């Protein structure tokens with residue numbers, strides 16, 4: 001047999017992204033553009049539709065990566081200063097539970113992603129089948145938390161004292177020292193213990209620790225999720 005076997009997971013990401021863009025993007029809309037590898041497929045599809053259908057879509061980035069995708073693909077770049085109310089935001093996720101509670105921030109962009117999502121009339125998630133869980137922690141074991149750099153030791157202690165588990169300062173690859181977020185902050189990954197169910201309370205507790213900028217827990221934010229499945233179909237979950 002010749003040729004390469006298509007990567008099922010990449011195909012699944014693409015299917016989910018295309019379905020979401022086809023169903024939610026409309027002419028004249030203000031669209032939040034998420035971050036991560038699945039979003040690259042969403043932007044590809046958006047570019048096709050903008051060119052073929054001559055759509056006018058103003059794109060609000062959720063990260064430096066999203067900003068680059070918008071600019072490099074010559075999409076219309078907007079900002080929250082000029083368009084603080086969005087029709088829709090399309091974004092990826094690291095894990096999605098059956099209530100559409102999300103873990104985000106695998107790429108360290110959760111703060112801007114959450115700001116943009118909070119300004120959108122609806123948040124639509126695109127992901128492959130490995131992100132679709134009944135409860136958080138089935139597949140993804142950590143919550144990314146953006147923090148002010150000098151607070152990393154006390155914040156880490158306060159989280160593990162209250163909830164258990166362990167924290168890790170996210171370190172750079174090809175760079176000595178910690179990852180620096182798009183906002184100039186550090187990221188702690190909290191490897192949470194099993195058995196947590198009330199993620200809203202967990203988010204609220206952590207968010208109030210001085211030094212915490214934002215958690216990667218998105219509770220009651222997503223309205224719909226598209227999961228590309230390994231058989232080539234797309235599963236949708238609506239809140």
Ligand SMILES: O=C(CO)[C@H](O)[C@H](O)COP(=O)(O)O
Nearest residue numbers: 036037038092105106107109
């Ligand atoms: O939250 C994110 C970045 O902060 C991403 O949306 C999340 O990590 C999913 O990424 P991918 O589509 O590459 O799996």
